[in-house]
Amino acid sequence: MTFSFPSAANALTAKAARLSVVVTALALLMSGCSASPAGKETSGSGSQKYGTLSVQLSWLKNAQFAGMYMADTDGYYKNAGFDGVDLISGGSSATSAEAAVVSGKALVGISSPLITAPAITKEGAKIKTIAALYQVNPFAIVSAASKPITSVKDLIGKKIGVSDSNTLVWNAFLKANHIVSSAVHTVPFSDTSMLTTGQVDGYIGYTTTGAAALKASGFDAKELMMADAGLPLVGETLIATQDSITNHRAELKAFLKATIKGWKAALADPSRAVDLTVNDYGKDQQYKADQTLLTLNREKAIIETKQTASNGILTISDSLQKGTVKTLAFAGISTTTKALFDTSLINEVYAENPDLLK
Secondary structure (H helix, E strand, O other), X not given: OOOOOOOOOHHXXXXXXXXXXXHHHHHHHHOOOOOOOOOOOEOOOOOOEOEEEEXXXXXXXXXXXXXXXXXXXXXXXXXXXXXXXXXXXXXXXXXXXXXXXXXXXXXXXXXXXXXXXXXXXXXXXXXXXXXXXXXXXXXXXXXXXXXXXXXXXXXXXXXXXEOHHHHHHHHHHHHHOOOXXXXXXXXXXXXXXXXXXXXXXXXXXXXXXXXXXXXXXXOOEEEEEHHHHOOOOOEEEEEEEHHHHHHOHHHHHHHHHHHHHHHHHHHHOHHHHHHHHHHHHOHHHOOOHHHHHHHHHHHHHHHOOHHHHXXXXXXXXXXXXXXXXXHHHHOOOOOXXXXXXXXXXXXXXXXXXXXXXX
């Protein structure tokens, strides 16, 4: 029995699999002169006008970007000063977020620290993470409820399916928990049928399309969140160039404000967000409404936390920044919070618009 779900994990895992391509592209871009970001600011009469906003998505248009669909549909981007918004689909053969913002193809890109940090440290890309949608590491170890893996110690002696693109995260998880690789039998992973037919005891998946989705399709499953087992990491991060942060600050803040409003609307009205995803922005992907709603509900759990209740959606606490850097170190990626993050923009947005916290 095989279960197939529209995977939000693809937004990160496909990019991780082609990291060398991203690095090569960035090297070529960095060798030339920097480009101005798409949506260059122009003066308007009485209010700011920024032209068309371009955002490089991390994957195909699915529920991961539902807040942006709402912001576009409800006019939040236009009210913020943009003539319109171009949400550029990602995918296995698409331009990476890092390359898109460095080249000026997009003002903002959606990515992951696992991709952005090496672009900064290895290729000298002048980019920063300015906000994060996912406050909780979305990676999880999914297992059958009949033989659940509910703690790190349960992994010993188990057979775990790991795709090539998740090897980096898996190795970091083992290192963070002081588990030698020989203590767990790691095998190549293809699809969820490997779990449902008993070929593996568990696999590395994404909480948005993991155990909950399997249960909805008739297979009772459990999951161990990596964030609960020593591996904190922000996800669905928003990145921009240092040049944009310095010279297009108002434009970026306008984008962040509108995006916050869009996500608040999507989480408050999930049925409408699902409709926009399935029947409008992601119509060509032929998503199913029930599975999309399931994904969005799981997203809500990792978007809204105690931290965001106090500080707001898209913010990144100091402790989470430090935790992310520590996780990257377990993955063999050395960086600092100062090199990777600049949260001054998102903090200013909330300071200037306290009503966004309501």
